[in-house]
Amino acid sequence: MKPNNLSVMVIEDNEGDFILVEDLLIESYKKIQIKHCVDFSTAADDLNQKEGQFNVILLDLNLPDLSGIELINAVLKISKDAPIIVLTGYADINLAKQSLELGIYDFLIKDEINPSLLQKSIDFSLSRKNFRNQLEGERENYKNLFNLSPQPMWLLHPENFKILDVNEATIEKYGYSLDECLSLSILDLHPAWERDVLIGKLVDNPAYNVNNQFTQLRKDGQEINVELSTKKITYNTGRKGIIVQATDITTILNHVKTIEQQNEKLKNIAWTQSHVVRAPLSRILGIINLIEEHHENLDDMMFWLKELRTSMNEMDDIVKKIVDEAQNFDL
Structure with a gap:
């Protein structure tokens, strides 16, 4: 997709080459702003300004004050993420490969440039930049989700x-x-x-x-x-x-273990209430029945009263034990 308003910096010391590139740009894009710089220092001044934002930088590799790989590295540092397309007067495969490895988006030979080729190179560079920004955003999201979790x-x-x-x-x-x-x-x-x-x-x-x-x-x-x-x-x-x-889940499993232990205690208490307490209680009820049936025999009465006291003391001990277990039960 073409940007609605393209802003291009052309860093080119040859006036004839610049006019050629300018004509190609105007032919390809209806709305375009072109900034011409004849050397690196002038371009650096513009790029370092707060308002120095460009969609694309077209860079000649031989400038009066800097050239080659040194020039590429210098422009990359101040390009503010704008795609850089190298324009050169000669084909150098090794230089092109090095340029692309450093971060240059495209490498064009001046004698081969035409409106279609230049437009495709610019549009491709802009699309690639957007794609790289999306990837970087996704990578940053991944890092945040991963590292900040x-x-x-x-x-x-x-x-x-x-x-x-x-x-x-x-x-x-x-x-x-x-x-x-x-x-x-x-x-x-x-x-x-x-x-x-x-x-x-x-x-x-x-x-x-x-x-x-x-x-x-x-x-x-x-x-x-x-x-x-x-x-x-x-x-x-x-x-x-x-x-x-x-x-x-160590804490959760410990809680589960504690609950299981508490349930076991509750089962023991319930068993005590339903079985152990009922034994002396049954004896007490039986003794009362015997007293009621044989109330005329004093000797038997004293014996049963003694048994009744024993059962009551036994039941009292059981109740105390249940109370102690309940008090020591951790909720």
Whole structure:
């Protein structure tokens, strides 16, 4: 797509070459602003100004004050991300290759330039710049999501599961330095008995994707119970990797264990209430019945009263025990 209003800086010391380029630009674009600079220092002054913003820079490689690779590096430093297209009077394959490797968008031979070629080069450079900006934005978003996440995260090699990158939360949580992390595989953080299951999850084997809970080891040997989330990604212009995120569930599992222990205590208390308490209570009720039936026999009465007291004391001890257990029950 053509920009609505193209602003171009032409850095060219040859007046005839500049007029040729100017004519080609005006022929190709209806709305265009052209700034002509005859040497690097003049161009640098314009580019260093706050308002010195250009969509494209067309650069001759032989200027009175600077030339060649040195010139390219100098202009790249002050170009403010504007695409640079080199215009040269001779074909030099090595120079063209070096220029492109440094960040030049295109390399054109002056004698071969025509309106269509120049327009295509400019439009392509602008599209490529937008695409690069989008990639940079996505890369920056990835870095922010990765590095600023409060959860430990690893970037892994998709085949050997070597650690390619970690975020700050991982370094802080596991006690390894960045260099130490990059010398490890994610498998090194897990006990040997669960590594096959972890590999199955990393390669997306359905048989191993049911369980997400694993045990990881800190540098100091402390165990951490975690849930792992994994995602295969493409990064850095086509490279494959696996993102792994760990959620520490140690505290949750400890709570579950505590609740299970509390439930066991509750079962014991319930059993005591339903069985142990009923034994002396049944005896008490039986003794009362006997007293009611044999109230005329004083000797038997004293015996049953003694038994009644024993059962009452026994029941009192049981009740005290239940109360003590209930008071020591941690909610």
